[in-house]
Every structure is written in structure tokens, then in C-alpha cells.
Amino acid sequence: MTLPDLNIIWYLLVGVLFTGYAMLDGFDLGVGALQLFVRKDEHRRLFLNSIGPVWDGNEVWLVTGGGALFAAFPEAYATVFSGFYLAFMLLLCSLIFRAVAIEFRSKEEWTWWRQFWDVAFSAGSFVSALLIGVAMGNIVRGIPLDANHEFAGTFLGLLNPYALLMGITTVLLFSMHGAIYLAMKTEGELHAIVSGWIPRLIGAFLVSYLLFNIYTLVDVPWVLETVRARPHVLLVVAANVLIVLNIPREIHKGRPFNAFLSSCAAMALMMATFGLTYFPNMVLSNPEPAHSLTITNAASTDKTLGIMLVIAIIGVPLVLAYTASIYWVFRGKTSLTRHSY
Amino acid sequence: MTTELLARAQFAFTIAIHYLYPPLSIGLGLALVMMEGLWLKTGNPMFHSMARFWTRIFALTFAIGVATGIVMEFEFGTNWATYSRFVGDIFGSALAAEGIFAFFLESGFLALLLFGWNKVGPRMHFFATCMVAFGAHFSAVWIVVANSWMQTPAGYHLETVVNGKTVVLPQDYVVTTADLTSVRAVVDDFWAMVFNPSTMDRLTHVVLGAWMAGAFLVVSISAFYLLRNRHLDFAKASLKIGLGFAAVASLLQMVSADFTAKGVVRNQPIKLAALEGVYQTAPRTPMTLFGYVDAKNETVVGPKIPGLLSLLAWGSVDKPVVGLRDMPGAEFLKARHPGATPREFPALRKSYWPNVPAIFQFYHIMIIVGVALLGLVVVACFFWWRGWLFDTGRPRTRWLLTALVFSVLGPQIANQAGWFTAEMGRQPWIVYGLLQTSESISKVVSANQIVASLVLFALVYALLFAMFIFLLTRKIQHGPVEEEDEMPDSWKALIRTTPRA
Numbered sequence: 001m002t003l004p005d006l007n008i009i010w011y012l013l014v015g016v017l018f019t020g021y022a023m024l025d026g027f028d029l030g031v032g033a034l035q036l037f038v039r040k041d042e043h044r045r046l047f048l049n050s051i052g053p054v055w056d057g058n059e060v061w062l063v064t065g066g067g068a069l070f071a072a073f074p075e076a077y078a079t080v081f082s083g084f085y086l087a088f089m090l091l092l093c094s095l096i097f098r099a100v101a102i103e104f105r106s107k108e109e110w111t112w113w114r115q116f117w118d119v120a121f122s123a124g125s126f127v128s129a130l131l132i133g134v135a136m137g138n139i140v141r142g143i144p145l146d147a148n149h150e151f152a153g154t155f156l157g158l159l160n161p162y163a164l165l166m167g168i169t170t171v172l173l174f175s176m177h178g179a180i181y182l183a184m185k186t187e188g189e190l191h192a193i194v195s196g197w198i199p200r201l202i203g204a205f206l207v208s209y210l211l212f213n214i215y216t217l218v219d220v221p222w223v224l225e226t227v228r229a230r231p232h233v234l235l236v237v238a239a240n241v242l243i244v245l246n247i248p249r250e251i252h253k254g255r256p257f258n259a260f261l262s263s264c265a266a267m268a269l270m271m272a273t274f275g276l277t278y279f280p281n282m283v284l285s286n287p288e289p290a291h292s293l294t295i296t297n298a299a300s301t302d303k304t305l306g307i308m309l310v311i312a313i314i315g316v317p318l319v320l321a322y323t324a325s326i327y328w329v330f331r332g333k334t335s336l337t338r339h340s341y
Numbered sequence: 342m343t344t345e346l347l348a349r350a351q352f353a354f355t356i357a358i359h360y361l362y363p364p365l366s367i368g369l370g371l372a373l374v375m376m377e378g379l380w381l382k383t384g385n386p387m388f389h390s391m392a393r394f395w396t397r398i399f400a401l402t403f404a405i406g407v408a409t410g411i412v413m414e415f416e417f418g419t420n421w422a423t424y425s426r427f428v429g430d431i432f433g434s435a436l437a438a439e440g441i442f443a444f445f446l447e448s449g450f451l452a453l454l455l456f457g458w459n460k461v462g463p464r465m466h467f468f469a470t471c472m473v474a475f476g477a478h479f480s481a482v483w484i485v486v487a488n489s490w491m492q493t494p495a496g497y498h499l500e501t502v503v504n505g506k507t508v509v510l511p512q513d514y515v516v517t518t519a520d521l522t523s524v525r526a527v528v529d530d531f532w533a534m535v536f537n538p539s540t541m542d543r544l545t546h547v548v549l550g551a552w553m554a555g556a557f558l559v560v561s562i563s564a565f566y567l568l569r570n571r572h573l574d575f576a577k578a579s580l581k582i583g584l585g586f587a588a589v590a591s592l593l594q595m596v597s598a599d600f601t602a603k604g605v606v607r608n609q610p611i612k613l614a615a616l617e618g619v620y621q622t623a624p625r626t627p628m629t630l631f632g633y634v635d636a637k638n639e640t641v642v643g644p645k646i647p648g649l650l651s652l653l654a655w656g657s658v659d660k661p662v663v664g665l666r667d668m669p670g671a672e673f674l675k676a677r678h679p680g681a682t683p684r685e686f687p688a689l690r691k692s693y694w695p696n697v698p699a700i701f702q703f704y705h706i707m708i709i710v711g712v713a714l715l716g717l718v719v720v721a722c723f724f725w726w727r728g729w730l731f732d733t734g735r736p737r738t739r740w741l742l743t744a745l746v747f748s749v750l751g752p753q754i755a756n757q758a759g760w761f762t763a764e765m766g767r768q769p770w771i772v773y774g775l776l777q778t779s780e781s782i783s784k785v786v787s788a789n790q791i792v793a794s795l796v797l798f799a800l801v802y803a804l805l806f807a808m809f810i811f812l813l814t815r816k817i818q819h820g821p822v823e824e825e826d827e828m829p830d831s832w833k834a835l836i837r838t839t840p841r842a
Contacts, residue, residue, distance in 0.1 A: 053452035056407055060448050064440030066414045071437040074429020081418025081425075082783035088419055089794040093801050096408040100805060103404035107812055148522045150422075151785045300430040301527045308434055315441030322449035329453065329460055339458065 006305040007295040010072040021061035030178020032125020050185040075298035076282040083151025091131040098124030133170025137163030142286025172205040183256035240269035347791040362406030368555015370474035384837035394821035424781035439483035447476030496533030552590035553752040559583030561749035612766040626650040626662040634698040707758040
């Protein structure tokens, strides 16, 4: 295979891994962010147990995405993670907190204990979603890089309004996604409560998403330029708009599973829009575009990309097979037993 | 403290805490396979409740292992960006393979192991348990491959870019700080990288250490129940399984230790000399049993067995182990320091030595604890053979069981000490003989940022560790329970009215 092919394949595969993470851990984080909005202990336990068997596997998408980025584009991995040092340490702590909160929370009966871990689970999920969005926002907008591709900005610079808006949009997207997931997994009283949230969450997400897009067109000039040069991106955007609008329709018709699929597809199309416009950049340098990391100057050698492709060809079907079987085994409404969280 | 030391301290802290848990998942995972296998084979419901009890302990260690492990995947990039750029072509693929092959397998089947008791049949559940244990071992494979490559790099070449063209550098090329923006190590031969000279020895050593961690946890909790006169049938059966497992792992570990040390003799002679504090090259090199290194006078204080180190290293008491004062060799120093005169060599040599007093201690702690655990297991097996092990009326049995309760700390101490030996013994290199640790840190990360993250992790991990101990204690107090009434019919059908065991 020739050189650009392998680099493009890995650009795509890294994108697939992070999209998989957003779709799957997205609803975990969303369920977490919503945890404090139900009061009854039984309801909170149902929230936790709805994601109980799957959250751990969902986080593996992030770990594997990180590993694949390291292997395929080490320069991008090194630049982003050292550049976003403090933000990432906060993200990692949030992810740790919410993970152990799931495990610890229902182990004791005491009210204060459960309240503490509920807050930890919820805050950890909220902050994780926010920081993932902020990181993404900065990548879209571009970050200052020097000639050696080292980050040349500051921690506070990462908390710019554009990135923060992306962060809030991500929290709302994940919360909407999580609420739809909960609508599939719950019944009775809790189902009614969750279903009541969904239209409001969809509305809030749509407003935030619209604002974010307007902000992008105003503040991030390269996006408009690229879309002019690559009009086919607009097809993906159009599909994205339709699929996002399909979410309230499916909810209205009482088909949460279809709404969930639409929400997953919407995430995939958002990532596709981003990937198609961003290509061939891995990390865009702003204000010095010449210092950007691309799929060529950030990549490993062809040999490594080839080896990794073999690994992916063997591994990915296995991963999809067990992910699908686990979701199949644990399909249907969540119920509580003595061994639940 | 310098940024380098802080980055090392932060990494060491986060990985040392993380490494309390994966060995338990690996060792306990295998113990679960044995227990559930016995349940399927004998139809004795006691093995069923045993498997379920240890699964609950497993779930706790696994969750914290996952949570603290996510950090590790990203800390190469956050703390060691220069390293990541330099070796990403090689090192990254091992990490990605770990994610795809091991973590997905583990986490997917973990769902069945933990929540599948009432959802799938007993054989499918047993299969899931096997896959979780297999996945845990597989993750050890890839991470030890990656680490072993840092100890004994193989299957790579160095290259740089000159005027937009890739140039392959000669095998003996010396990397300087100025090169680090352009030179990188790239893979030549994937399998030579995976099976580099130290992979197999170190992998065996690490996995056996993990088995010991799991086995002694089972031994410890079972001995505790016996002493307290609780859950006696369960405790006896668990102790037998744990003790058998611990005996096999501890014995094999002695063999593996010898192989691993001989590998260090061949591949990292400076590290070997530092482990034993050998400064002077002399025949019949002794081995110190315990003691300390007087770095100022370059001597070791403590009881020694003459010729033992020579014997273990070379199979001959007369062949000397080369001392630190002669390493690294003149050729190496000439290549690295073109302007230096031979008179400057002794001083230069020291900059290529690890922290001798520290790794001497870590290494000896590991050995002493390992040998003590083996001794304890031998005594316990002797008691078992004589029929005294479960006779809790005997004072000597009570002493032994008390020692077994505390034995759980042994493998943890030895595993940690072993890793500190391996990693501090590799200094000043991050990739042995190729790239120095001081050159590998992230250039854009300031000391303040590292301090902030260190404080953050110290607080979070302290809380986490306290919670882990607290919940583990509660689970032990709660003990195993009869699960039969909750079993689905397909499971109940397995129960035999007259169990064979």
C-alpha cells in the first residue's frame, strides 16, 4: 500500500475509536450528569445499574483511542497531552472518581455515604464531559504551536469562550444521549420522569449546538474556507441536521431505541463533519498554520502503520463481536437484584 | 527538585499505586478459574459460593485497577512528550495492541463474570471467567513487552530527516540533546521488538509475581476465617486452593528470578553491579545477604557469601563480576565524550550509574521477601501434610495462620520493590543505552504543573486507597453466603446431592 493510504486509514481509524468512545461512554457520562436529578435511592441505583455491565468496556474505547493515537501519530499524542497537561490531569481525576463511585456507592447503606458518591459520580461525569468538549473545541479552533510542534499556549488560554461553549454543548449532547439511553432501560415511574426530561434536553442541546455553529462560522475562519473548497461536506451536514431532528420525532412516537440510534448517528456525523473539514490536519496550529501537525508529519513510519493495520484487522472484529454480545445479553429493562450496584 | 525528578516522582507514584491492583486481578482471575472449574466438575455448591465470594473481591480490585490504569495510558504523553516522539513508532503499537487485544476482552467478559450469574448458563459463565483471566494475562504481556523494550531495545533503527529526506543512522550512533527534535527510533522487525532479549524472562517474572499476589490474598483471607472460626468449610477449601497455587507460584518464581538475573548479567551489566553494590572487579565476587551500600567509600556493609554472585552469574566461582569502577567501558565513553581524556573517565562513569544504595535495598527487599514467602509456604504445606493446618487448637497452627494472614503484604512489597529495582536500575536511561531520562521530559510542562497534579493525585489516591481497604474489610467481615436460592434452574441442575469433594 502506498504512503498516503495508510496515513488516511489511520486518520479514519483513530476517528472511529474516538467516535465509538463518544457514542458509548457518552451515554455513561450523560447518565452520570443526570444522577442528582432523581431523588429516590431506588432510582439512583437503577441509573447506575443501567450502565453497570457496560461502562468499563466503554472506557476502553478511550484507552485504545489513546494507544492508537500514540502508535499511529506519536507527534500529535505528545503535543496534545503535554500541551493540555493540567486539563488532562483534571479529566483523568474526574474519570477515576466517577468510575470508583459506581463501584463504591451502593456498598454501604448510610445516607451520607451514598450522597457523597452520588455527587462524586455526577460531578465526575459532568467535568469529564465538559473537559472532553473543551479539549475538542481547542483542537477545532487550533492551538498555538511552535516550529518543533510544541504547545506554546497556556492553561488559561485553553479555557477560551469558544472551547467552553463546545464543552457545554458536549455536556448537553451527552446528557441528551444518556437520557434517551435511560428511557430505553427504565420502566414505570422512573421512565415517566426520564421521558419528561428528554424534550428539554433536546431543546437545550439544539440551542447550544446552533450557537456553537454560529460561533464557529464567525470565530474560526478556516472552517468556512474549507467548506467552500469541499462542498461535499455540506451533504454530511445536511444528513446530520436531519438525523438530529429525527431524535425528537422518534421520542414523540415512543421509540426510544430509534432515538438512541439517531443520537449515535448524529455523533458519528458530527465527527465525520469535523474529520472531513479538518483533514489532513491532526492538530491545527493557530495563529501559525504552517506549524500544524498533519497526518504526514505527525505519523509513524509506514512499517508501523502497516503492522498496526494488521493488529486492527485482527482485533476490531473481535472487539465489535464482544461489544455486540454484551449489549445483547444485557438488553431490556434494568432491574435490581441483591448483586446490583 | 528539578522538573525531571518531579516528573519521575509523579509517574512513579501513579504507577506504583496502580500496580497494587493489576497483579491481584491477574492472580485472583486465575484462582477464580480454578474455583469455578471445581464447581462445574464436582457440583458442590460450596465451590459456587466460593467463586461468588472471590468474584466480589475481584470486582473491587478490578474497578480500581481500571480507574487508575486510564491515567497510565496518557502519562507517557503528558510527562514524557520527548520520549513519546522519539519512540512512538515502536512503543505505541504495544500499548495499542494491549487496548485492542487485552482490555476489550477483559472488560467485555467482565460484564458476564460480574452480572451474568443469572443471565447466562454455567458453562458460558465459566468461559467468561476464563476469558477475563486470559485478558488480564494478555495485558501483562503487552505492557511488559513495551517495558522490556526500554530495558533491552531491539528490532529498531534510528533515523532522522535531512532536507526533507529520511536518513538511516548507523547502529552505533550516539543521540545528543540537539538531535531530539529530528531523530527517532523506528521499527525494523516487529517480532524482534516484541521478543527483545529480556521480554520472556521478565514477563514470566511479572506474571508469577501477580500469581503470588492473588494466591496469597486467598491464603490470607482464608487463614483469617480459620482463626476466627468462621465459614470453616469454605475457609479450608479456599486455603487449600490458595496454598497450592501459592506453592507453585513461589517455587517457579525462584527459577524465574534466576533467569531474570542472568538476563541482567548479559544485557545490563552496570545494573547488575549496582544491584549488589559491586564496585571493584575481583574474582569470587561475593553476594551480600542484606546490609547497605556506603556510596562514599564505594563499599557494601553486611554479611556476604564469597563467590556466590560469580556462581549465580556465570556458573563459576572464579569468573569475576565486572565492578562499577570499570563501567561503562572506555570505548563507550570515548564515543559519548569525544573531548574527554582517560583521566576524566572515572568521574564520567559515575554519571552512567544508577542510584546504587537505593536499588541495592529494593533488590534485597524483593529477594528477602520472596524467599520468606517460599519458606512460609513450605512450612504451611508441611503442616497440611501432617494434618495440623486446620487444627486451630494448636498454638503453632495459630502462629502459622497468623503469619499467613499477613502474608498478603509479601507479594505486594516484593512486586513494588522489584519494579523499583528494574526502573531505577535502568537510570540514567529511559531507553537503555539510547536515550536518557533527563532528555525525555515534556518541554512545555513546568515544575509547578507537575506539583499541582502530584498533589491532586496524592489526595485522590489516598482517598481511593482508604476506601479500598475499608470496603475490602467489610466484604471480608460479611463473608461468603449461600447463593442457592437465587440460582436459576439451569445452575441448580448442576448441584449433586452427594458432592464428590
